[in-house]
Amino acid sequence: MTQNFDQVTVSDVSRHFGRRRALSNLSFRCEPGSILGLLGPNGAGKSTLLAILATLLRPTSGTVQYGLLGTVYDTKSTGVHGLELRAHIGFLTHDLGLYTELTARENLEFFAGIYGMGNVAAVAERALSHADLLKRADDPVASFSRGMRQRIALERVLIHGPQLLLLDEPFTGLDDQSVATLITRLLDLRTKGTITVLATHDLEMVEGLFDQAVLIRDGRMIETMIRPKSLRSLYQSTIKRESK
């Protein structure tokens, strides 16, 4: 089934791990060509929500609808649903998901093959060019700096042209130039209609980047902000208000 992620709608999503409630009745909607920020302290539930959006976890209750008339992912969804959806989702976790013994080119060619892309060599070459790492293409990833690994990892998750991009703390360990490169890439994807959901603590780095920000605490959604400015002060005042 061809999916068209013209929007992603999260409706009353909850997730429990045993008796612990990681997420509680979260609802929001992402529009095409937008960047949504997931903000919140450690343990707020941001990574759990990203895992549900990536179909790696099923919600305990509630639904995620991919596209206005698209597939609904919920507690009863099977692997077949996930398989159809995963073809349109890219998820970059904090740990990057690269084989350090393989070269950058081998990593990209392997994942291009797994994603069923034709002519994996050309696809990998293009991705290396986007990452500006053509000169280091045949070096093992183990010899790369954190920033270089991050660039390769981002191209790995973009290799199949996903319509929904999920990023978990993508700025960790990056220098200023790498941050600027990543932001430029995200803005480029936004113009192409990609929906990006980005969880981060680095509020200064994402100032002005988000079309929408969702603030989560203890698994609950406590604030939604449209095109937020002065993110740090908004975040601190909201957390302070909620703590009272």
Added chain:
Amino acid sequence: MRSFFRVVWLVLRKDMTVEVRSFEIVSTTLFFAVSVVLFFAFALVKEGQPPGDAAAGILWIAIAFAGTLALGRTFEREGKSETLRALLLAPCDRPAIYVAKLLGMIGLLMAAELILVPLVALFFQAQLLDHPLWLGALLLSGTLGYAAVGTLFAAMLARARSRDVLLPILLYPITIPVIIAGVRGTATLLDPAGEMVMVRFWTMLLIAFDAVFVVLALWTFETLMTD
């Protein structure tokens, strides 16, 4: 179906490339397997005389222990930088990932057995190579059953903090039939008075175990890896 086998081949080839470069799992597994046999030989062989029925048991203990070590290391590598998660995110049949890991594990254990069989035959004066086809059938079916259960559990535990402790606790009770059938089948082969009908019986038991657990693993892998 073509895409299923394409993914199996890609994951298997990737694992072999990584292993050729690191030589980590092959070296530790073979070293451990040989060490087990040597320790038993030092402990049990007195003045060049091995105990009567020890060879079959020692061969299968070495295979089981070395297999547990290899299973843990294989998935520790995938869990280290969340590459298992990256694989699970791909729009491919997840059981193909399981099959690739299973084939890799069988290949590794068969390589260990190629060293272990002559070593056990030498130290314990066992006529292991008198019936090479039956021994091969017992080892292949036993290895498949052990690896089928082990690969499933190791994948499930890949992100668990106490996986090194939990893997043997889960694996050994379920694979007891494999060890019993393997040991009894091999012991019958080594017994000059042993009847081939019993070797056939133990081999068939192993094949039945393989069929049940391979089907069960393929059926449950997708669900187990989702939640």
